[in-house]
Amino acid sequence: MPFYPGPGLGGHCIPIDPFYLTWKAREVDYSTKFIELAGEINTSMLYYVVNKTLEALAERGKSLKSSKILVLGIAYKKDIDDQRESPSLKIIDLFRKRGAKVECNDPYVPESSGHREYPGMSMKSVPLTVKRLQRTDAVIIATDHTAYDYKWIVKNAKLVIDSRNAVKSPKINVYKT
Numbered sequence: 001m002p003f004y005p006g007p008g009l010g011g012h013c014i015p016i017d018p019f020y021l022t023w024k025a026r027e028v029d030y031s032t033k034f035i036e037l038a039g040e041i042n043t044s045m046l047y048y049v050v051n052k053t054l055e056a057l058a059e060r061g062k063s064l065k066s067s068k069i070l071v072l073g074i075a076y077k078k079d080i081d082d083q084r085e086s087p088s089l090k091i092i093d094l095f096r097k098r099g100a101k102v103e104c105n106d107p108y109v110p111e112s113s114g115h116r117e118y119p120g121m122s123m124k125s126v127p128l129t130v131k132r133l134q135r136t137d138a139v140i141i142a143t144d145h146t147a148y149d150y151k152w153i154v155k156n157a158k159l160v161i162d163s164r165n166a167v168k169s170p171k172i173n174v175y176k177t
Contacts, residue, residue, distance in 0.1 A: 007049045007142055007163040008042050008087030046087055049163050050094045053138050056159055062137055065099030070136040072153070073143020074106040074125070078164075081108040088142040089121065103132075107147045133157045141166050 022032040054064050076086040083089065088104070089112075095102045104112065105128045113122035126132060128148075133139065133156040141150075144164035154160055154167055160174045167174050 006045070006087070007091060008045045046090045046094065049091055049140065049161065050098075053095075053140065053161050056161060057138060060159065064095065067100050067137040068135065069095050069100045069102045070132065070139045071102060071104045072106070072128075072139060072141050072148060073145055074104050074109040074112045074123070075143050075145075078144050079108070079146055083109060083112055089117070091140065091142060092123070093121065103136075106143065107145055130156045
């Protein structure tokens with residue numbers, strides 16, 4: 001099964017099971033440095049996406065504080081509705097803690113709430129319209145659902161942060177992470 005880079009790992013097993021294996025390996029005095037390193041890299045990707053967004057906004061003379069951010073995709077992987085351990089949730093949390101106004105759109109997740117790590121986080125998926133894209137300071141592609149028309153999104157957005165390599169033809173307003 002192929003795995004592709006993105007803003008972090010999500011789901012009910014992939015982010016957790018390797019650390020269980022690491023814990024179990026320690027019982028027999030076995031080192032699992034690569035598993036631990038992979039976990040650190042995957043965890044840091046969330047911060048990398050947020051920092052790339054900060055940089056891209058700064059280049060446009062904007063700060064993250066009071067910027068309008070639209071996160072595309074709450075599910076942890078494309079074309080499903082499962083939000084367990086989704087990296088999008090942490091990204092939204094990091095943006096909000098830095099003063100950004102965050103909205104989300106996910107064709108598979110009409111409402112996101114009741115998360116273990118983010119008990120107060122509740123969001124409804126907003127409609128994806130030209131007007132919304134044009135008034136948003138940055139659009140973050142967090143989940144690369146096939147339902148999204150990426151050419152249309154790029155055409156209408158001021159800035160797109162593509163954490164999933166979903167936009168195939170580079171545009172001036174697209175930052176690949």
